[in-house]
Amino acid sequence: MARRKIALIGAGNIGGELANLAVSRQLGDVVLFDIPSKENFAKGKALDLEQATSLTGADARVLGTSNWEDCAGADVLIITAGIPRKPGQSRDDLVAVNLPIIRDVADAAKKHCPDAFVIVISNPLDAMVYEFKRRTNAPAEKVVGMAGVLDSARFALFLAQEAGASIKDVRPMVLGGHGDDMVPLLSYTTINGLPVRQLLGKDVLTKLVDRTRKGGGEIVSLMGTSAYYAPAAAAIAMAEAYLGDQKRLLPCAAYLQGQYGCRDLYIGVPVIIGKGGVERIVEVELDEEEKGMLKKSVDSVQKVVDVVKAAG
Numbered sequence: 482m483a484r485r486k487i488a489l490i491g492a493g494n495i496g497g498e499l500a501n502l503a504v505s506r507q508l509g510d511v512v513l514f515d516i517p518s519k520e521n522f523a524k525g526k527a528l529d530l531e532q533a534t535s536l537t538g539a540d541a542r543v544l545g546t547s548n549w550e551d552c553a554g555a556d557v558l559i560i561t562a563g564i565p566r567k568p569g570q571s572r573d574d575l576v577a578v579n580l581p582i583i584r585d586v587a588d589a590a591k592k593h594c595p596d597a598f599v600i601v602i603s604n605p606l607d608a609m610v611y612e613f614k615r616r617t618n619a620p621a622e623k624v625v626g627m628a629g630v631l632d633s634a635r636f637a638l639f640l641a642q643e644a645g646a647s648i649k650d651v652r653p654m655v656l657g658g659h660g661d662d663m664v665p666l667l668s669y670t671t672i673n674g675l676p677v678r679q680l681l682g683k684d685v686l687t688k689l690v691d692r693t694r695k696g697g698g699e700i701v702s703l704m705g706t707s708a709y710y711a712p713a714a715a716a717i718a719m720a721e722a723y724l725g726d727q728k729r730l731l732p733c734a735a736y737l738q739g740q741y742g743c744r745d746l747y748i749g750v751p752v753i754i755g756k757g758g759v760e761r762i763v764e765v766e767l768d769e770e771e772k773g774m775l776k777k778s779v780d781s782v783q784k785v786v787d788v789v790k791a792a793g
């Protein structure tokens with residue numbers, strides 16, 4: 482069987498870590514793509530990673546390039562092209578600069594990688610994945626956005642630390658848009674099946690929900706740029722679910738056509754990912770408070786999507 486091909490669009494911080502994880506987990510051969518002025522940077526990262534395979538024993542090739550033809554036939558396309566946040570910026574502040582970039586990427590992806598399973602990471606996430614789908618007209622099940630897996634991972638860490646429990650046992654669920662009004666669902670968050678509300682007090686949980694919502698900003702203010710280890714690990718989990726037909730239930734930005742009362746919008750919801758891509762969007766019952774939080778988050782996403790649509 483031929484090796485799978487993973488094309489990473491954007492060879493920056495997340496792109497580099499995606500390449501590292503894809504190689505070390507032997508998901509396939511990796512193409513690390515960036516714009517022509519960054520081609521040597523992409524080639525250098527690729528060569529560095531490929532040299533490491535002599536020590537790790539991973540059978541995978543890594544190619545750095547600025548030529549879209551090298552991405553042709555990719556099984557998975559992960560898009561980080563764009564600018565990350567700086568301290569004080571919101572994700573939505575990035576829309577003007579990242580919109581033309583995602584449009585360029587969408588046009589090239591449509592031409593060269595029409596059959597790929599596409600995972601968008603660029604911010605503002607929900608609007609960028611929406612625009613990618615709109616521009617390419619790719620099937621909804623083949624285009625997802627990465628946010629909920631990362632936001633849930635952050636929530637899981639904070640819960641494990643506070644409860645004094647193993648991170649392995651924490652099962653969190655964070656829905657909604659990838660903004661500060663995302664929706665950590667306490668009613669569906671458990672520590673190995675036990676409802677988290679029975680293990681931690683209300684005040685503690687409120688504090689952890691708040692820290693999760695601002696989890697990206699906390700790292701931006703520490704490093705001066707966006708997180709990249711956990712974002713890359715989150716997207717790799719999604720890619721692995723697709724490539725391995727794992728049928729994992731993960732919170733991802735998916736194209737909604739009536740589910741959760743939303744239409745023609747990408748919002749973070751639980752989905753099953755397998756060889757068909759997004760094989761199912763799972764609708765769960767929400768309590769009144771959660772419904773209100775989701776509505777607020779959806780309204781925020783809609784505002785950014787309206788800006789994108791107004792731009793043509």
Ligand SMILES: NC(=O)c1ccc[n+]([C@@H]2O[C@H](COP(=O)([O-])OP(=O)(O)OC[C@H]3O[C@@H](n4cnc5c(N)ncnc54)[C@H](O)[C@@H]3O)[C@@H](O)[C@H]2O)c1
Binds near residue numbers: 707709
């Ligand atoms: N969805 C999430 O949960 C999440 C989490 C963290 C960061 N992000 C976002 O991911 C994006 C990337 O973050 P990063 O830290 O890797 O940034 P980075 O600046 O390190 O890398 C981005 C790369 O994209 C490249 N690029 C720009 N235009 C391009 C184009 N047209 N084609 C291909 N490549 C192009 C840049 O040259 C750069 O190398 C940002 O928008 C950031 O806000 C999203």
